[in-house]
Amino acid sequence: MANPKIAFIGAGSTVFMKNIIGDILQREPLSGAHIALMDINPIRLEESEIVVSKIVRTLGVPATVSTTLERREALDGADFVVVAFQIGGYEPSTVIDFEVPKAFGLRQTIADTLGVGGIMRGVRTVPHLWAICEDMLEVCPDAIMLQYVNPMAINTWAIAEKYPQIKQVGLCHSVQGTADELARDLDIPIERIRYRAAGINHMAFYLNFEERMEDGSYRDLYPDLLRGYWEGRFPKPSSWNPRCPNKVRYEMLIRLGYFVTESSEHFAEYTPYFIKEGREDLIEKFGIPLDEYPKRCIEQIERWKSQAEKYRNADTIEVKPSHECASEIINSVWTGAPSVIYGNVRNNGAITSLPDACAAEVPCLVDASGIQPTTIGELPPQLTALMRTNINVQELTVRALVEQKREHIYHAAMMDPHTAAELDLDQIWKLVDALLEAHGEILPEWARLEKRQVA
Numbered sequence: 153m154a155n156p157k158i159a160f161i162g163a164g165s166t167v168f169m170k171n172i173i174g175d176i177l178q179r180e181p182l183s184g185a186h187i188a189l190m191d192i193n194p195i196r197l198e199e200s201e202i203v204v205s206k207i208v209r210t211l212g213v214p215a216t217v218s219t220t221l222e223r224r225e226a227l228d229g230a231d232f233v234v235v236a237f238q239i240g241g242y243e244p245s246t247v248i249d250f251e252v253p254k255a256f257g258l259r260q261t262i263a264d265t266l267g268v269g270g271i272m273r274g275v276r277t278v279p280h281l282w283a284i285c286e287d288m289l290e291v292c293p294d295a296i297m298l299q300y301v302n303p304m305a306i307n308t309w310a311i312a313e314k315y316p317q318i319k320q321v322g323l324c325h326s327v328q329g330t331a332d333e334l335a336r337d338l339d340i341p342i343e344r345i346r347y348r349a350a351g352i353n354h355m356a357f358y359l360n361f362e363e364r365m366e367d368g369s370y371r372d373l374y375p376d377l378l379r380g381y382w383e384g385r386f387p388k389p390s391s392w393n394p395r396c397p398n399k400v401r402y403e404m405l406i407r408l409g410y411f412v413t414e415s416s417e418h419f420a421e422y423t424p425y426f427i428k429e430g431r432e433d434l435i436e437k438f439g440i441p442l443d444e445y446p447k448r449c450i451e452q453i454e455r456w457k458s459q460a461e462k463y464r465n466a467d468t469i470e471v472k473p474s475h476e477c478a479s480e481i482i483n484s485v486w487t488g489a490p491s492v493i494y495g496n497v498r499n500n501g502a503i504t505s506l507p508d509a510c511a512a513e514v515p516c517l518v519d520a521s522g523i524q525p526t527t528i529g530e531l532p533p534q535l536t537a538l539m540r541t542n543i544n545v546q547e548l549t550v551r552a553l554v555e556q557k558r559e560h561i562y563h564a565a566m567m568d569p570h571t572a573a574e575l576d577l578d579q580i581w582k583l584v585d586a587l588l589e590a591h592g593e594i595l596p597e598w599a600r601l602e603k604r605q606v607a
Contacts, residue, residue, distance in 0.1 A: 155184040156486055159230040159292075161223060161284060162237030163189035164196030167452075167459070168300070170203050172234055174471040175479035181487045182479065183213035190219070190226035191237075197221065203463050210468040223287060230292040232482050235284060236300040239276045240594045242449040248590045249273065250446055256583045257429050258574050261417045262445045264302040265354050266542055268571055271564050272587050274306035274549045279596045281307055285315040296485060296522065298323055298478050303549075304353040304496055305542075308511035310550045312498040321523050322496030322511065324353055325475040326414045332475075333398070334361065334411065337386045338376055346370060348515065350503055350528040352539050352546075353496050354414035355422060356513045359531075361411065377405060395447070397439035400426055408534050413513075417444050422542055424573030481518050488520035495523060503528045505536040510543050541569050556598040561588070 158176065163169050169189070176182050187204055191197040201219045208215045220226050227233060239245065249269035250260060263269025281301065288295055297320040301307055308322040327349050335342040340363055347361045361377070362370040380386035387398035400416035412419055420426040420440045427442070428434060435442065463469060477493040484491040492515055499512035502525045506512060517524045531539075544567040552560035562584050565571050571580060588601035 155186060156182065156231040156482065157186045157188060157229055158232045158234065158482065159188045159190065159226040159295075160234045160236070161190050161226065162235060162301075163200045163219075164191035164193045165236045165238075166196060166200045166203055166463075167456070168236055169200055170207065170469070170471075171474035172236075172476055172478050173204055174207055175474055175476060176482060177207060177211050177213050177215050178471065178473070179479055179483045182483055183211070184215055186216045186218070188218050188220065188226040188230065190221070190223055192221060194221060199460050199463070203469060206463065206466060206469045207471055210471060223284065224291055227284070227287050227295070228291040230288075230295045231486070233284070233288060233292065233295050233297045234300065234478060235281065235297060237280070238301075239273075239280055240591070242446070242453065245273070245276065245591065245594060246446060246449060248587065250443060252586050252590055253583060255586075256575060256579055258571060258583065259427055259429075259442050260445075260570075261421050261427070261441055261443070263421070264445060265304065265418065266422050266545055266570075267568050268565050268583060268587060270303045270306070271545065271549050271561060271568070272591060274303045274310075275553065275561060275596070275599050276591060276594050277301060277303070278307060278310040278550075278553045281311055282314055285311060285318045288318060289315070293317075294319075296320070296481070298481060299496075300324075300476075300478075303546075305511040306546050306549050308353075308496045309498070309509065309546055310553055312511070313509070313550060313554055316498075319522060320497075321481070321516070322353060322513075323477050323481075324414075324494075324496065324513070325477075326354060327356060327494040327513070328475050328477075330411070330413045330415075331358075331361075333387075334373075334377065337380065337388050338363075338373060340373075345373075349413055349494065350512070350514050350531065351413070351535065352506070352511060352542060353513045354418055355539050355542055356413045356494075357408075357410040357531075357535050358413065359410065359528075374405075374409075374411075377402075377411065381406065393441075395439075395441040395444060399438045400440065403438065408532075408538070410532065410535060417441050421570050423538070424569045427570060427574075429574055481523065484518040485520060485522060490517060490519040492517055493523075495525070497523065497525050500525070502526065503531060505530040505533075506539060507543065507547075510546065541567075552599070553596075556596075558588075558599050558601075561599065 299322045304322045381402040398416045495516040515526045548564035
C-alpha cells in the first residue's frame with residue numbers, strides 16, 4: 153500500500169502538532185507517511201520540523217518530512233489536511249477580544265467559540281479556511297480536511313455552506329476528555345464507561361452515560377453523578393487547571409438532567425446565568441475563571457520558551473497517545489478498518505430537532521468510504537432549546553460571512569445570550585463598532601470599520 157501525504161496547515165502550533173503527528177506515526181499502516189508542514193512563521197516552522205524529525209527518529213519509522221511557507225505547496229497531492237491556526241494570534245486579536253468588551257462591562261472566560269469574542273474570531277478566521285478550500289479543490293480535491301480551528305461550529309457551517317464539495321470534519325477533544333473527567337470523579341476506569349453524546353460543538357450532551365458491569369449489563373451513572381454533586385463530593389479538584397473547578401456543568405446537570413461535554417469555563421459564557429455584572433457571588437460560588445484564555449496564552453508562551461530549547465537539544469522525544477481523533481480517522485480511511493469518532497459535520501437531519509444547515513456534533517462511523525454521521529433523532533426539548541440560542545449566533549455570523557453583510561455581525565451579537573443579558577442595544581452596537589475598528593485589517597475588507605465611521 154502506498155503511503156499517505158498528510159499536510160499540516162498551521163504547523164507552528166508545535167505542541168498540538170506534536171500530539172497529532174505522534175499519534176499518526178505510532179500506527180503501523182501510517183508510519184511511512186509524508187508529513188508536509190506549513191506555517192507562515194519560519195521560526196516556529198523550523199521548530200516543528202525539528203520536533204517531527206526527532207519523533208521519526210524516536211519511533212524508528214520510515215516517515216518523511218518537508219516544510220514550506222507556501223500553503224499550496226503543502227497541499228499539493230495531499231490525502232489528508234490537518235488545519236490548526238489562530239488568525240490574529242494572542243496579540244493583538246485575543247487581547248482585543250477580551251479588553252474591548254471588558255471596557256463595556258462585558259466579562260468573558262475563553263471567548264473563542266461564542267459571544268462577541270467567538271463572533272470576531274469567526275469573521276477573521278473563515279476567509280482563511282475558505283482560501284484553503286479553494287487550494288484543495290485545485291491541488292487535492294479528494295483530500296479530507298481535519299479541522300481543529302475555533303470557533304468550530306461557525307467554521308464547519310461556513311465551509312459546508314460555501315464549499316459543500318470539500319470533505320471535512322471539525323474535531324474537538326471535549327467529548328472524550330469530559331468522559332475521562334467524569335470517570336475520574338466516579339472512580340471508574342474509563343474502559344468500563346459507555347456513552348452516547350450529541351448536540352453542537354461545546355454544547356453536546358451525554359444522552360446516556362453508563363458503566364459496564366461484570367455480567368455484561370450496563371448501569372446508568374447519572375444518579376451517581378447527581379448524588380455526588382448534592383453531597384459535595386463532585387466535582388473533584390481539576391487535575392489540569394486549579395482555576396477551573398467545574399461546578400457550572402454539575403449545576404446544569406441538576407437543571408437539565410444531562411451533562412454537557414465542554415468545560416465549565418466555556419459553558420459559563422454560552423448562557424446568561426453565571427457571569428453577571430455586580431454578582432460576584434456567582435463568580436465565587438461557581439468558581440468561574442474570568443479572563444482564563446489570556447492567562448493560558450501567557451502561560452503557554454512562557455512554557456514554550458523552555459520546551460523549544462529542550463526539544464532542540466534532545467536526541468529523542470517522548471511520544472504519548474493523545475485524546476485527539478485525527479490518527480484514528482486517517483487510519484480508518486486509509487486502511488478501511490472501521491472506527492467511531494465524534495465529529496462536527498453539517499447536520500443534514502442527523503439531529504432532527506436542529507436545523508439541517510447547522511454544524512452538529514454526533515458519533516460518526518469512519519472507514520474506507522469516509523466519515524459517515526450517525527442518526528440521533530430528536531434531542532430532549534430543553535437541550536434543543538438551549539442549543540438554538542447558540543445556533544442563532546452561529547447562523548448570523550455565517551450569514552455575515554457568506555453574504556458579506558457587516559450588519560449581521562451586530563445581529564449576531566444581539567442574539568448572544570451572555571452579551572444580551574449584560575448590555576443594552578446601544579451598548580452592543582458600540583461594542584461591535586469598537587471591536588471592528590480595533591481588529592482593522594485583520595478582518596476581511598467588507599467587515600472593516602474605519603475610525604471615522606464609528607458613532
